[in-house]
Amino acid sequence: MSVLGVTAIVVFGVASVVTGWLVFRTDSMVRAAYWLMASFVGVGAMLVTLDSQFLGLILILMMAGEMTIMAIFMVMYMMNPAGLNPMVMVHQHRTAIAAGVGSFLLLATVALVADFPADPAPAGADPTAELGFELLGRSMLVFESAGVALLAVMIGAVAVAGKWGRFGDADAGSVEPPLDPEEAAS
């Protein structure tokens, strides 16, 4: 890999890690969602550098839609969505930090210690076409089951989220929780 390529990898890698970190450092839900998108864009750019142009760009394309939906839903369901009052909404903070650092160290050690076979992807091939043949050839079942899974998700999501269901309104019979936690406990 050329010097330029390595530089690009380092820049995009640092960018995606930093933006990934910023997701949990901001109070504004819109910013959090778009920091996450930035992290995905950084990874997408790394994929492009790793000779998989198609996967990198499609990741960016998908994430633009998905992260806007993320932002919309986060604004919808978070109190103080724009972070006008600074807030901390975390629990088991120390455990979480330990788990995060631990998993990083574990994975990084594995990455550095393990001996990977060097068998680079051949240059000059068209990976997109290969993916196409794979999808339509021996992995056809994966492809079609993805379709069925997506259909299941669509119907499930619409049925769960929609207001109007086959069995009446979705919020029928629900009870609003009391404001006072003591009252709720009793």
Place this chain on the structure above:
Amino acid sequence: MIELILVFSAAIFGIGVYGALSQQSFVMIMMGLELMINATVLAIVVFWWGTTGGDPRGQLLVVVVLAVMAIEAAMGFALVTAVYRARKADITEKLKRLRN
């Protein structure tokens, strides 16, 4: 090279783990999960690029992971909506309190 990228991947994964465990809000937890998936995609592609001789199944795996992410997001948002509608709850603690 592979090692370097895997370290980046591990860092993103670690942040994702932290987010998923520490956040109280449902959607923020989902953000942690998405970050972990992000790291996974990166790791798969780097293995595909460096160690498999360009086996298309590596790419297929990425596509499957992306599908999983879409499914996770759609079901996640749908459930958040349903829970919010039924319980007016937007953070996990509220659900726990309601268990009894």
Place this chain on the structure above:
Amino acid sequence: MGGLGAALVVLLAAGLAALVARWLSSVLEPTTLTVPERVPFTGGMPPQVHAWNRFHIRYYVMALLFLAFDMEMVFMYPWAVVFVEEGIVALVEMLMFILILVVGMVYTWRERGFQWA
């Protein structure tokens, strides 16, 4: 990388040019705005609350449908590339895949997912 590197350079340059152009009026005429000048406009009366709120989107069901259809696009691109070579097999397989997804679209339509909730 190659071509996309050039694309990245162009992208950054265009963004930078826009930032510089935007900055122009503050160079020509630096201003500080008073409190009333900064009030958001809604027709003359100052707003009672911040506009940022838990914005109730009325199309959340459609947004969920989009997530699934977005995924479909990922499969479509490689399919389009190899379509001519694979021929009728590709056509039938994709038709099945799409028909499965269209069922979801029709279901959402019947469940009034495209209306303002």
Place this chain on the structure above:
Amino acid sequence: MGLRGWLGRLAVGVEVPVFPVVGGGAREAIQDLRLRPELELVDSPRHAAVMLVVGAFPPGDVDGLAQVHDQLAPPRRTVRWGGEPVASLPDAVVVDGGEDAVVAAITETFAELMSDPDRGEPPILPDVDPVEWRGVGPYGQGGMGMTGGTPYGRPMAERGPARDGLELDRVPITIGPWLPTLPPGLRLDVVFQGDVLQEVEVGPAPIVPGEGSDLFVRALTEPVPIAEMELARARHHLRLLAEILRVEDLAVASRRALRLVHGIRPGATGEVERLAAALVRAGLYALALRGVGRLDRPPPGPAARATGVAVDARSDDPEYRKLGFEPVTVEGGDAAARVRLLLAETVQALELAAKAGPARAGGRGVVEAPRGRLEVGEPPPERTLLDLAPEVLVGQEWGDAVTIIHTLDLDVEAAGREIPV
């Protein structure tokens, strides 16, 4: 001079972005200004350089005028056209005279402003926060806890129920009275949840009715020429149509309708019919109006005739019966039906005006005004329509609400008038 001066000189000659503030009796004058190529009447004060204040206002401070003035992006100037000077706006350039005079004054003011930005007006309101918030809260942002206090000077919205069971934030807000999208002076105190209106109340209008002889009010007590009445009706309908087309972003057709108002002649229906056909081609009904704001039992008048009910005070009038008058009706009751009726009635009015000759009608204590049934001792049709607004607008998406407001032809100024007995 430098770059700034050079750019300023270059900018002179662009049509002047004007933010209109319309008081009583000035609705038509401001609409006619939209035909002038020297001006561009903009919707947001942030886009304007000149604020044009027209019409009659109550004495003393007028709600929101100073606020709108300060919202104009500097450099800005105010031009007062006709009427008394307004107390809230001390610096205005005052013009009396016709349309040409005001256009000349505005272009001149704009040229001055571009050549020397120091001639712009300073803000009127004092530079103080309306609510004390600085220094309060852990970061001095004015808030407490997650949603408490008044961060940056304003509280945050609170939750409330919605029709789909999601208890999300309700945003109380006052829209108008100086929003050019709405009819002049209409002030709505609304509650939004997302982009849907949850509560609507019509607020007090800070404008006073302007003078002017209303032909239809005169017809209550004395006979007036039918031709004149019908031409007035056609003009009113075309002006309303121009306004509807403007808010539906059909500027070209809107100007066409306005030009028709000025070139109106009895019997000349061809141009109106061509406009009606053009509107179908422009997708006005299919894209913007169909199915919006369907009314079940509207008050007597055009809105009722748009539901297929043939109520029209003119059908009882012997003079109109002699002309073979039959009320026009359109089925549907939605915004599309109301606009179709508007066009059909314009054509009918022009035909009646041609047929009527010197015939006179009126003096029967009841008359069909352009907005509905006008009757001695009853509230004017405008007030009935305005009272209908909250009920009709609740539950509408904001864009649809704007369409409904215009197709129902709400007019706060006329609603405030008393009908002489």
Place this chain on the structure above:
Amino acid sequence: MNPVVSVLFVGGVLGIGAYVVAVLDRAFGPVSRGPRDWFVWPIRRAAFLAVQRRTETERPDAEAWILAPALLAALAAAGLTAVPVTPSLAVADVSAGVVLFGAAMIIVMVAVFLQGWSPNSLFPLIGAYRFAAMALSFGIPFSLVVLTTAIPAESLSVGAIVASQEGLWNVVRQPLGLPVYLVTGAAVAFWGPFRIPEGTDLAGGAVLEASGSARAVWRIARAGVLVTLSVMGAAIFLGGHLGPVLPGWAWTALKTLVLLAVFVWSGHAFARMRVERFVWFGWVVLLPVALVDVFASGILAL
């Protein structure tokens, strides 16, 4: 291509294109002060916006507000890089060019959402959410019709797609493609009947609070998006630089101009669509039509 040349080239195309959009807009628009005014007006207007001062609201998301117009301009430029203007002149005629273009046009959603969200003002906020609803509805059909042009070419590279139209242009081979592309393209640039996020009912919507150079940059960037859409439409449906007699770049320019004129004309010819109707239209009309386009074109390509 040399990076400096690429930047100047794309900047030039977008700059000239944005000027052409402004001229055409004037020519088709409601105000008429004679043909000379068409060419002078954009310059005067830009000068005024440069002189007018920028306003801010009381507690905006300042960084996002600054970034949004720049992002829009950057996306227009990035989308343009994928298109070869002559057989040899392309900034980045990459193997996944169509995906690059699609990604750039979908991220327009992010730019508009940020522009509407950041002033913390009600009408821009509603505009932002309206655009999100729009983008989620046209995104799939838009990507589908662009993708369909790749079927005969057997490649996602725009250069290959142009080359595959040597015998017959895609506008004939895929008759449903161009209409859907024009409709969804106008929606991408929130132009014409799809001026939903910036409609008069919102008093300017997403740009209500923007004045001065901020508004000028936003307007120019939006025109740039329209130019990119036209250049791309010319390449994938009208055979790009292919054509007799004239040199390649002239054909590209000519075809782009035709599409630009169609886009700009539609801006004055149609009423603004209701947003709820657009959502229905996008999913129930555009999406099935785009799918039919995919399969019909597929069968024809076999």
